[in-house]
Amino acid sequence: xxxxxxxxxxxxxxxxxxxxxxxxxxxxxxxxxxxxxxxxxxxxxxxxxxxxxxxxxxxxxxxxxxxxxxxxxxxxxxxxxxxxxxxxxxxxxxxxxxxxxxxxxxxxxxxxxxxxxxxxxxxxxxxxxxxxxxxxxxxxxxxxxxxxxxxxxxxxxxxxxxxxxxxxxxxxxxxxxxxxxxxxxxxxxxxxxxxx
Numbered sequence: 001x002x003x004x005x006x007x008x009x010x011x012x013x014x015x016x017x018x019x020x021x022x023x024x025x026x027x028x029x030x031x032x033x034x035x036x037x038x039x040x041x042x043x044x045x046x047x048x049x050x051x052x053x054x055x056x057x058x059x060x061x062x063x064x065x066x067x068x069x070x071x072x073x074x075x076x077x078x079x080x081x082x083x084x085x086x087x088x089x090x091x092x093x094x095x096x097x098x099x100x101x102x103x104x105x106x107x108x109x110x111x112x113x114x115x116x117x118x119x120x121x122x123x124x125x126x127x128x129x130x131x132x133x134x135x136x137x138x139x140x141x142x143x144x145x146x147x148x149x150x151x152x153x154x155x156x157x158x159x160x161x162x163x164x165x166x167x168x169x170x171x172x173x174x175x176x177x178x179x180x181x182x183x184x185x186x187x188x189x190x191x192x193x194x195x196x
Contacts, residue, residue, distance in 0.1 A: 011044070011059075016121065017084040017191070019045045019058070020072040022093050027086035029195045034058075034084070037114055044079065046071040064184070065176075069093050073172040077186040080128055082120035088164050088194045097174035099187075100147035102154055105163035116154065116191055120167065123150050123189040135173055135185040143171055147187055165192050 016038065021027045034043060035055055044061045045051050048068040051060070064078070065071040076083050085091055091098060108116070127146055134142040147169035154167055168190045172179065179185055 011042070011079050014042050015044050015059070015079045015081045016041045017043050017082050017117065018061070018072055018076045018079070019043050019086065020068075020083050020090060020093075020190075021049070021086035022090040023049070023068075025087050025089055027090075027193075030086040030193045031055075033110075033113075033193065033195060037110065043084065044075060044081075046075055048072075070172065070175050073170060073175060073188050074184040076124070076188045077172060077184045080124055080186070082117070082124055083170070083188055083190040084117065085168070085190045085192045086194075087196075088192050091165055091168055091190070091192055094168075094170045094175070097170050097172070098168050099144045099171050099174070100151055101165050101168040102151055102157060103160055103163040104157050104166050105160040106158055108166070113191075113193065116157070116166065119153055120189040120191045123153065124186060126150070128186050131187040132182045132185045135179075136182070140171070140173070143173075143187055147171075147189075150189070164194055167191060 038057055042057050042059050044059045046068055047060045047063045048071045061075045063071050064074045072083060127150060131143055131146055170188045170190060
């Protein structure tokens, strides 16, 4: 799907994240939280998720792929923004494509959640070109190390191996290995929004 260049540039600059959730769950509380906290900034969602939600700041992004998992990853890469994964259970959809993660037992305040959404935005911006360069060399181990190194930016979060996943990095090339367009090759940082 090609976007007119002005619209593409606008979305790269203004899209704060691509929302993803498993079809097996109902993330009503998480959507309500996003609606309250993102009144002035846009979020995107793949049209493959067939979401019927009346919310001006949630933009339906025309599909690139029929598979909602892959399409959401490609949308995030194309617009250089993180995935906001609703409910930890949804992260299971990515299987072994999750190459690094941070778990915590901390209950984050709204302010802390928004701060960490901002951090995952910085993540993809900071390593975007490097992760594409590593993909071009087929250096999957280098991509994993890049994600693990980036986890250090979340040093304020007290980690707990038995807690819930708050941040994860997904490699789209482990979902579909024959990607040849650099627009879709970035590692994707995710913030998992789970209000339970």
